[in-house]
Amino acid sequence: MDTCLEVRNYILDWGAIPHLAPMIIFGSDGYPNDGTSEGQKAVEHIQTCKKCKLWVRDLTQTEDIVRMERLSRYCCPQMFVAVEEPKQEGLHLKIRQFRDENLWMIDQPGREIGFEFFGFCPWCGNKFPERPFIDDDKGRG
Numbered sequence: 001m002d003t004c005l006e007v008r009n010y011i012l013d014w015g016a017i018p019h020l021a022p023m024i025i026f027g028s029d030g031y032p033n034d035g036t037s038e039g040q041k042a043v044e045h046i047q048t049c050k051k052c053k054l055w056v057r058d059l060t061q062t063e064d065i066v067r068m069e070r071l072s073r074y075c076c077p078q079m080f081v082a083v084e085e086p087k088q089e090g091l092h093l094k095i096r097q098f099r100d101e102n103l104w105m106i107d108q109p110g111r112e113i114g115f116e117f118f119g120f121c122p123w124c125g126n127k128f129p130e131r132p133f134i135d136d137d138k139g140r141g
């Protein structure tokens with residue numbers, strides 16, 4: 001059996017497709033995988049083999065791909081969620097212009113004063129860019 005076929009069978013047996021397909025496409029070094037070195041090798045093959053990458057892409061919902069493409073442009077997944085898919089009980093971060101500066105702040109509905117500004121990501125510690133990660137309505141939070 002050739003490697004591509006072997007790898008695809010392994011990935012299908014794993015059962016995490018299509019749930020993890022977008023993460024596999026945008027991941028690297030064999031992550032995410034099933035926790036075995038065999039699994040890591042299989043995923044790494046997918047990530048480096050053009051034909052297998054296309055194969056996984058075909059198993060993935062288009063909206064999942066679009067979401068992953070956006071997510072991969074953020075400093076970390078938590079930040080993506082906080083800006084574009086804020087949960088009721090979680091932080092909602094947005095970027096707004098004040099005078100000539102763009103500032104990241106917490107969205108606090110009904111609260112006019114006492115904004116909290118952020119210079120660094122509270123999850124991964126990266127310095128925030130001075131512009132949205134993606135400059136459109138969604139990306140501004």
Ligand SMILES: [Zn+2]
Nearest residue numbers: 004049051052
């Ligand atoms: Zn392949």
Ligand SMILES: [Zn+2]
Nearest residue numbers: 075076121124
């Ligand atoms: Zn981050």
